[in-house]
Amino acid sequence: MEKNETKIDPDVKKHLLELFPEELETIILQLGEKRFRSKQILNWIYQNREIDFEKMLTLSVDLRSKLAKYFENQLPGIKEKKLSQDGTTKYLLELSDGKFIEMVLIPAGEKNTLCISSQVGCARKCKFCATATLGFSRNLEVQEIVGQIWLAIKELNDSKLTNIVFMGMGEPLDNLESVLKAIQILQRDECFSFSPRRITISTCGVIPGIRKLADSGIKVKLAVSLNSAIQEKREELMPVTKHYPLAELKNALLDFRKKTAFRITFEYVMIKDFNMRREDIKALLFYLGDISCKLNIIKWNEVVNLPYKSPNEKEVKEFVQAISKLSFAVTHRKSRGADIEAACGQLAGKY
Ligand code: SF4
Incomplete structure (x- = not known):
C-alpha cells in the first residue's frame, strides 16, 4: 500500500x-x-x-x-494449547470470525522455531496432509499472520524466537500479498527486526508464486515440499503437480536461485511403500543433482483416515543411508510432537 x-x-x-x-x-x-x-x-x-x-x-x-x-488491536485467541513430551507446543488459535488455525512452537537447543499458518484450510489437496481434508476457507490477513508471531514471542517470555517457517495450514504462495507484507513488517527494524535468513516460506510448488516471490526483491528463504521426484507419483500425492509439472518447477527454482541469495531447501516426507524405493532415490538424485540446495527428510506422522503409513526405524535407516550418498547437504529431521497431533490440520479438524 x-x-x-x-x-x-x-x-x-x-x-x-x-x-x-x-x-x-x-x-x-x-x-x-x-x-x-x-x-x-x-x-x-x-x-x-x-x-x-x-x-x-x-x-x-x-x-x-x-x-x-x-x-x-485484536489478536487470535488461544483456544487450546498442547505440550508434547519433546517440548513442542501446538496452539489452536481462534480468529475474530470464529475460524480456527494452528501454529506450532518447536524448541531445539538454542533455537525456537515457529511454524505458522497462512490460510484457513487449504485448496491444494495434498493427499498426505490433514489440512487438505478441511478444504479451503479463506486467506489470512496480514495482522493474523503477524499476530501469530506476536503471540509466540509473548508465550516464549525470556527465550528468543529464532526462526519462522510458513509450514502450517495453507499454501503461503496462494496468499502471497498478505504473506509478503507480513514478512516485510517482521523484518523492519522498528518492528521485530527478523533476519531474512530466519524466515522460510514452504510451498507445494506453485510456480507463478515462486516467480513473483523471486521478482519481489523481498529476501526470504524458500522450501519446496517435494516428496517424490517422479511425475506420476507426485501427481498422485500432490495434485498441484498436474498444473505445475516437476520439469517446469525445476526451471522456476533454478531462476529463483539465480535471483536470490539463499539455497533452496527441499522437504521429503518418507512414506512407507510409496516414495522410499530404489527408483525414488534414483529420481531424487537426478532431479536435485544440479541444483544448489539442501534436502530435509522426515518421517511422515500418521494421520487418522489418510491412506498412508509411517515407515519403521529400519526402513528409515536404510533410506537415510542411501540418500546420504548425495553430494548436497542432507538433514534427517526427527518428527516432532507426534503425541500431540502436530501435523498441521490435525487439531483444527476437530472443530
Ligand atoms: S501440504 Fe501444504 S499445500 Fe498441501 S494441502 Fe497441506 S497445507 Fe496445503
Missing part, C-alpha cells in the same frame, strides 16, 4: 499489526499528533509486547482514546 493511501476512517479501522511504520506515522499525523508518538506506539507493540491501548502508559489519555477509535 502506498503511503498516501493510508487515510483515517473510524468506520474502516486499521489493525495495528497490519501497518508499516510509515503507514502508522501517516495516520498519527492525521490525528494531529506528533511524529514521535508513532515510534512510541511501535515500541509498545514490538519491544514491550503490549498491544492493549490502555496499558500504553507513556501515551496521553486523549491519544489512547483516539487509538481505540481508529484502530483494531
Whole structure:
C-alpha cells in the first residue's frame, strides 16, 4: 500500500499489526499528533509486547482514546494449547470470525522455531496432509499472520524466537500479498527486526508464486515440499503437480536461485511403500543433482483416515543411508510432537 493511501476512517479501522511504520506515522499525523508518538506506539507493540491501548502508559489519555477509535488491536485467541513430551507446543488459535488455525512452537537447543499458518484450510489437496481434508476457507490477513508471531514471542517470555517457517495450514504462495507484507513488517527494524535468513516460506510448488516471490526483491528463504521426484507419483500425492509439472518447477527454482541469495531447501516426507524405493532415490538424485540446495527428510506422522503409513526405524535407516550418498547437504529431521497431533490440520479438524 502506498503511503498516501493510508487515510483515517473510524468506520474502516486499521489493525495495528497490519501497518508499516510509515503507514502508522501517516495516520498519527492525521490525528494531529506528533511524529514521535508513532515510534512510541511501535515500541509498545514490538519491544514491550503490549498491544492493549490502555496499558500504553507513556501515551496521553486523549491519544489512547483516539487509538481505540481508529484502530483494531485484536489478536487470535488461544483456544487450546498442547505440550508434547519433546517440548513442542501446538496452539489452536481462534480468529475474530470464529475460524480456527494452528501454529506450532518447536524448541531445539538454542533455537525456537515457529511454524505458522497462512490460510484457513487449504485448496491444494495434498493427499498426505490433514489440512487438505478441511478444504479451503479463506486467506489470512496480514495482522493474523503477524499476530501469530506476536503471540509466540509473548508465550516464549525470556527465550528468543529464532526462526519462522510458513509450514502450517495453507499454501503461503496462494496468499502471497498478505504473506509478503507480513514478512516485510517482521523484518523492519522498528518492528521485530527478523533476519531474512530466519524466515522460510514452504510451498507445494506453485510456480507463478515462486516467480513473483523471486521478482519481489523481498529476501526470504524458500522450501519446496517435494516428496517424490517422479511425475506420476507426485501427481498422485500432490495434485498441484498436474498444473505445475516437476520439469517446469525445476526451471522456476533454478531462476529463483539465480535471483536470490539463499539455497533452496527441499522437504521429503518418507512414506512407507510409496516414495522410499530404489527408483525414488534414483529420481531424487537426478532431479536435485544440479541444483544448489539442501534436502530435509522426515518421517511422515500418521494421520487418522489418510491412506498412508509411517515407515519403521529400519526402513528409515536404510533410506537415510542411501540418500546420504548425495553430494548436497542432507538433514534427517526427527518428527516432532507426534503425541500431540502436530501435523498441521490435525487439531483444527476437530472443530
Ligand atoms: S501440504 Fe501444504 S499445500 Fe498441501 S494441502 Fe497441506 S497445507 Fe496445503
